[in-house]
Amino acid sequence: MTETTPSGDNTLLRETAAIREIGRLERFLGPENYRIMVGLLKTPASIIGFVLIGVFIIIALAAPVIAPPVTPNDPYKIPRDGFSSEPQPMGSPWTRKTPPVPFWYEPIMGTDQWVHILGTSQGQYDVFYGIIWGTRTAFRTGLIVTIATFLIGIIIGSVSAYYGGIVDNIIMRVVDIFLTLPFILAALILAAVLTPRIGKSLFPAIIALVTFGWMGYARIIRGDILSIKERDYIMAARVIGVKDSRILFRHIIPNAIFPTLVLASLAIGDVVLSFAALSFLGIGTEVGYADWGQVLSFARNWITSLNTYWYIVVWPGLTLVLYVMGFNLVGDALRDVLDPRMRGKS
Amino acid sequence: MLTYIIRRLLLVPLLLFGVTVLIFAMLQFLTPVERSALYVRDIPKNENAIAGIIKQYGLDRPLYEQYWRWLVGRVDGITGERKGGIMFGDFGYSRTASQPVVDLIRNRFPNTLDLTIWAVAPVILVGIWLGVQAAVHQNGFIDQAARMFSIVGTSFPTFVFGLLMLMLFYANLQWFPPGRISDWANQVVFTDDFRHYTNLLTFDSLLNGRLDIFWDALRHMLMPILTLSYLSWATFLRVTRSSMLETLRMEYVTTARAKGLPERDVIFKHAQPNAMIPVVTLAGFSVVSLLGGVVITETVFNYPGIGQAAANAAAQLDVITVLGFALFNGFILIVSNLVVDVLYAVVDPRVRLS
Numbered sequence: 001m002t003e004t005t006p007s008g009d010n011t012l013l014r015e016t017a018a019i020r021e022i023g024r025l026e027r028f029l030g031p032e033n034y035r036i037m038v039g040l041l042k043t044p045a046s047i048i049g050f051v052l053i054g055v056f057i058i059i060a061l062a063a064p065v066i067a068p069p070v071t072p073n074d075p076y077k078i079p080r081d082g083f084s085s086e087p088q089p090m091g092s093p094w095t096r097k098t099p100p101v102p103f104w105y106e107p108i109m110g111t112d113q114w115v116h117i118l119g120t121s122q123g124q125y126d127v128f129y130g131i132i133w134g135t136r137t138a139f140r141t142g143l144i145v146t147i148a149t150f151l152i153g154i155i156i157g158s159v160s161a162y163y164g165g166i167v168d169n170i171i172m173r174v175v176d177i178f179l180t181l182p183f184i185l186a187a188l189i190l191a192a193v194l195t196p197r198i199g200k201s202l203f204p205a206i207i208a209l210v211t212f213g214w215m216g217y218a219r220i221i222r223g224d225i226l227s228i229k230e231r232d233y234i235m236a237a238r239v240i241g242v243k244d245s246r247i248l249f250r251h252i253i254p255n256a257i258f259p260t261l262v263l264a265s266l267a268i269g270d271v272v273l274s275f276a277a278l279s280f281l282g283i284g285t286e287v288g289y290a291d292w293g294q295v296l297s298f299a300r301n302w303i304t305s306l307n308t309y310w311y312i313v314v315w316p317g318l319t320l321v322l323y324v325m326g327f328n329l330v331g332d333a334l335r336d337v338l339d340p341r342m343r344g345k346s
Numbered sequence: 347m348l349t350y351i352i353r354r355l356l357l358v359p360l361l362l363f364g365v366t367v368l369i370f371a372m373l374q375f376l377t378p379v380e381r382s383a384l385y386v387r388d389i390p391k392n393e394n395a396i397a398g399i400i401k402q403y404g405l406d407r408p409l410y411e412q413y414w415r416w417l418v419g420r421v422d423g424i425t426g427e428r429k430g431g432i433m434f435g436d437f438g439y440s441r442t443a444s445q446p447v448v449d450l451i452r453n454r455f456p457n458t459l460d461l462t463i464w465a466v467a468p469v470i471l472v473g474i475w476l477g478v479q480a481a482v483h484q485n486g487f488i489d490q491a492a493r494m495f496s497i498v499g500t501s502f503p504t505f506v507f508g509l510l511m512l513m514l515f516y517a518n519l520q521w522f523p524p525g526r527i528s529d530w531a532n533q534v535v536f537t538d539d540f541r542h543y544t545n546l547l548t549f550d551s552l553l554n555g556r557l558d559i560f561w562d563a564l565r566h567m568l569m570p571i572l573t574l575s576y577l578s579w580a581t582f583l584r585v586t587r588s589s590m591l592e593t594l595r596m597e598y599v600t601t602a603r604a605k606g607l608p609e610r611d612v613i614f615k616h617a618q619p620n621a622m623i624p625v626v627t628l629a630g631f632s633v634v635s636l637l638g639g640v641v642i643t644e645t646v647f648n649y650p651g652i653g654q655a656a657a658n659a660a661a662q663l664d665v666i667t668v669l670g671f672a673l674f675n676g677f678i679l680i681v682s683n684l685v686v687d688v689l690y691a692v693v694d695p696r697v698r699l700s
Binding site: 176178282 | 360372373375502503504505506509512517518524635637639641645656657659660661663668671672675679683
């Protein structure tokens with residue numbers, strides 16, 4: 001804590017108070033984790049990243065208001081306006097089964113006629129609707145896959161590091177084997193194998209991404225635990241006869257987990273990328289499911305005329321890029337904070 | 347050195363076993379009837395015939411027996427003909443391509459290899475050069491541009507990047523077409539006069555002295571090459587840069603400077619060779635990620651390589667074909683990882699001596 005000279009000046013007092021308040025947070029997180037937090041909040045790039053992520057969270061939460069569903073029971077089905085294959089331009093009016101018009105629309109557009117704001121794609125799927133509700137899909141899949149891979153990775157990595165020796169050796173060879181196949185190919189295969197068994201939904205792709213996604217976390221947490229295992233307080237706990245599981249879960253993991261946790265939370269962007277890639281290839285969800293990869297895959301049949309139908313690529317593509325970029329900006333700043341050598345000034 | 351290589355070689359059977367078990371495990375999600383495509387071309391409709399095939403190939407036997415059968419196949423008692431057996435290169439029949447999976451791979455792989463070579467070589471050479479420049483002129487133009495590019499670039503999914511390229515360079519400007527080769531060139535390639543030395547179209551056309559066909563093939567490949575490699579540029583640059591920065595701070599570099607060597611020699615003769623050690627590993631990894639990347643890139647550009655075939659088969663749920671590709675990829679990657687590790691030991695004495 002910084003030394004402050006007592007004085008009657010009010011501003012100085014307030015600053016001191018502020019320092020104390022952050023100090024509590026610092027005590028809670030520990031000095032190293034606190035440094036990571038502060039570093040993240042001070043980099044301009046990561047602030048832009050946080051803002052982007054925030055905007056997408058708002059879009060996801062407000063999806064029913066921004067793009068009201070035609071069938072409220074099944075909002076993830078992109079509404080269709082006819083069945084003709086040729087995309088309709090931006091701003092063309094709805095002709096059949098018009099969805100309810102949201103309250104924000106009339107003041108901005110000056111009319112209460114609901115149009116295809118970003119046009120329709122092949123099969124008259126509304127692009128705007130797909131993007132808005134696709135945000136929810138992105139967060140859902142991202143969260144499920146990240147949490148699952150994180151937990152599996154933590155358990156396997158900490159068991160491996162804590163027991164060491166032959167257990168460690170076997171587990172690490174299994175990790176090598178899982179890493180042998182390229183990630184996207186392995187996930188593609190497993191999703192294709194699972195789809196006929198459990199039906200078309202989000203789950204084949206989610207299970208596939210989890211199955212081939214945990215190895216990174218296992219490796220990172222293993223390394224962190226190996227270094228913490230040697231600290232004196234672990235030795236002390238062992239000497240007084242604390243059980244293995246208690247040492248692992250109460251003393252080692254809480255001290256080793258923070259960097260992995262932050263990395264995991266940023267992996268949500270990458271997961272969405274892989275998921276979109278799978279559904280772009282036509283694996284996983286039903287045709288017409290509100291998912292960015294799905295919306296983009298409609299463009300595959302129109303590559304010769306993308307100069308006319310550019311909006312079926314540019315808008316969903318831009319959404320995906322901004323989403324991933326939000327997470328990447330924060331992630332890049334994080335790498336700098338974690339690795340002081342990479343800082344610009346050295 | 348020798349003990350290191352032997353130890354590393356001992357790992358190969360283990361990895362082979364692991365990967366085959368992994369793929370075999372995924373096969374178990376199929377019904378016995380679907381799995382019979384591993385051994386027979388046409389699965390009969392008749393129920394008795396299906397039951398016969400399942401019995402004949404032991405598709406209802408315990409798992410370890412099935413695994414063994416999958417590895418070595420089944421030799422017919424009368425004709426002596428071997429059916430199945432991945433060890434003998436029989437990966438079963440592809441329903442979607444109506445040919446044996448191995449033939450499909452044999453037809454498609456040269457195209458993928460052609461693309462990969464053109465996507466890897468320039469990246470490694472130019473990427474390393476740029477990385478050294480970025481480190482020597484730290485925070486200079488190349489350095490800053492690379493940083494920006496790698497943040498923006500890593501946020502671009504391959505298929506979005508590919509589609510945007512198609513929109514710009516094909517639909518709007520008509521410069522670079524998708525596909526493999528133009529029709530007129532295709533007719534030339536299939537005549538007897540055109541000798542197939544390597545099966546790699548760009549190299550064959552050069553060896554045949556047909557520059558027009560070489561240019562046509564390259565024109566079709568340019569967009570896939572860029573799509574496949576745009577991420578590697580920044581990665582190579584950044585890894586080379588940080589490794590080079592670290593090396594430049596070492597004492598022996600200071601010594602070299604202190605004894606009055608020209609800066610060129612200090613950088614290119616003393617610092618760079620040592621800074622290349624992590625880059626060798628990265629080159630190995632980039633082969634792995636490229637083989638994954640071809641799945642999407644080839645699909646976007648309709649380029650007839652193994653990635654496109656795998657994606658098509660997967661989209662039509664033709665699992666036998668997809669798993670065949672997985673096996674093939676697994677073998678290639680195990681071998682290339684081995685090569686990388688040995689190379690790594692050659693360039694870095696610390697690895698082979700530890």
